[in-house]
Amino acid sequence: MAQGRGSAVAMGLALLCLLVHSEVTQAATFVVGDNGGWTFSTVGWPSGKRFRVGDVLEFRYNPWAHNVVAVSAxxxxxxxxxxxxxxxxxxxxxxxLARGTNHFICSLAGHCESGMKIAVTAV
Structure with a gap:
């Protein structure tokens, strides 16, 4: 009988590991702006894409010319x-990404106003 409980525990641990692994592997990485990177007129970049909680946004840009700021709505x-x-x-x-809408802007003068901002909703 102890052997039966032990194998049930082992089976449960294996299932738990599989579930945890499947959650981790489902996260995706998105390069903001695709090949163009984080630049002007990226405001429409999220359109048509599906984002999930835990997905990663990768912002690629010239650090001397831009920044990324997480902001409120x-x-x-x-x-x-x-x-x-x-x-x-x-x-x-x-x-x-956290659940809900995640907002990002470039805070350098005039950049956000020129479309260097995105709102990404993760479900």
Whole structure:
């Protein structure tokens, strides 16, 4: 009888590992702006794409010319970042999507207004 319980536990652990692995492998990485990278007029880039919680956005850009700032919906609409906003500046930034709409802008003068912003909804 102990052997039966042991094999049931082993089977349960194997199933748990399989489920965890399948969740991890389902996450996708998206290069924002595709081959053009994070630049002006990327506002429409998310259109037609399906994003899930845990997917990764990779922002590729010239760090001397741009940045990436995670903002609220209000910050997205007004093209402004709060002092507490998370700012990325490496030129090759990876951001994991949270559930709901994730908003990003370039906070350099005039960039967001010129379309350097995206809103990505993850389900």
């Amino acid at each position: 209000a910050g997205y609409r007004s093209c402004s970042a709060s002092p507490a906003a998370r700012v990325f500046t490496t030129g090759n930034d990876r951001v994991t």
